[in-house]
Every structure is written in C-alpha cells, then in structure tokens.
C-alpha cells in the first residue's frame with residue numbers, strides 16, 4: 001500500500017486501541033470524542049483531501065487507487081463497528097449499505113466483533129516522525145496558500161506552484177520529507193525545494209510560516225489546467241489539453 005494509506009491505518013489503529021480501553025472503562029464520552037477528533041483532524045482536513053485525486057483520477061484498478069480504497073474500507077468497517085453502541089441506527093444503516101467480508105454477519109452491525117488494530121499495515125515510529133514533519137511543513141504551506149488566495153493571486157490550491165526555501169535550521173526536517181510526493185500532499189501543481197534563501201520578488205511569501213529556517217514562496221503554476229484533474233501541466237496533450245497522467249488513464253478507458 002501507499003505510505004500515506006498506511007499512515008491513515010496507523011492512526012486508525014491508535015483510535016481502535018483508545019476506543020476499546022474507553023469502552024472497558026465505561027467512558028463513552030471518550031469514545032465519541034476520539035472518533036470525532038479522528039474524523040475532523042486526521043481524515044477531513046488531511047487524509048481525505050489528499051486522496052480525492054487518486055480516487056477520482058487514477059486508473060480504476062490501479063494500485064494507487066486500490067490502496068486508498070483499501071484504507072477507506074478498513075476505516076469505514078472499523079468505525080461503523082466502534083460507533084454502533086452509541087450511534088445505533090446510523091451505524092446499522094451504514095452496515096446495511098456497505099460491502100462485507102465472508103466472515104461478517106451482514107444482518108446487523110452489532111452481531112459483529114469490533115476490529116483489532118491492523119498491525120501488518122502499521123508504520124514504524126521513524127516513518128511516523130517523517131509524517132509529523134510533513135504535516136508541520138504542510139501547515140506552513142497552507143498558511144501561505146491562504147495568503148495567496150486572499151490577495152487573489154491564485155484561486156484553488158492546484159493553481160499554485162510552491163517553493164520551499166530551506167535554511168540551515170530547517171534542513172534536517174525538509175530532507176526527511178524530500179522523497180515524498182510533496183505536490184500531491186500539498187495539493188498543488190508543483191513543489192520545488194531550494195537552499196537559496198533569497199525569495200523571488202513576484203511570489204507570495206512568508207506569512208504563516210512557523211518552522212524556523214523555512215520560507216515558502218507561492219506563484220501561479222506554469223502550464224495549462226488539465227480539464228480532468230485540474231492540475232497545471234507543462235506537457236499537456238495539445239489536442240485534448242490532458243496532463244500526461246490523465247492522458248495515459250483516458251487512453252485505457
């Protein structure tokens with residue numbers, strides 16, 4: 001599976017453990033708060049935002065898309081079972097509508113055991129620390145994207161090209177995430193890393209940056225907008241306007 005999807009499962013594992021121990025202690029408010037936090041923080045404002053592109057635009061049965069679908073299935077299956085004692089009718093309705101394993105009892109969600117953590121997908125502590133660094137840099141990038149939107153320099157974040165200007169104090173942190181697909185994770189069309197600390201005059205910069213030694217510059221992404229995925233591309237197909245990724249996917253449809 002893609003590492004981001006394994007990150008989501010690792011966070012789900014922590015939720016499963018927390019919820020199980022809270023139920024044993026009859027602390028039902030802890031259960032509902034933990035599930036709500038997971039939905040808002042991990043899923044809504046980070047994970048789901050990023051995987052939308054893979055789900056909508058990658059080839060139907062590609063590993064990238066199946067990997068995200070697998071993570072979503074495990075999350076839905078686990079959350080429906082975990083929340084059923086509190087949100088009984090809603091969870092039963094979800095259960096009646098979703099696909100199941102052969103070993104599940106499809107009649108009603110409460111006839112099934114809650115899931116145990118999916119240890120085989122869990123990331124190491126070292127990998128998790130890398131994702132923490134990514135999320136911290138992403139917060140800074142989002143702050144500058146917001147400023148660029150505010151000054152009408154860009155509309156959607158996919159219209160942006162981001163450059164991370166990395167000083168001495170931020171080097172270790174940015175090095176640890178430099179192998180990741182940063183454009184995908186920041187939901188922008190392009191992301192570059194440079195050690196040049198001089199910021200381009202034409203860019204929207206700075207504001208919102210909390211990581212010492214890091215500056216973020218945002219300009220409008222070069223190239224043309226792909227009509228299918230809305231990402232800007234400099235190698236669009238002259239006839240259809242599709243980016244290389246979408247052109248390859250559409251050719252196989």
Ligand SMILES: [Zn+2]
Nearest residue numbers: 226229243246
């Ligand atoms: Zn495209």
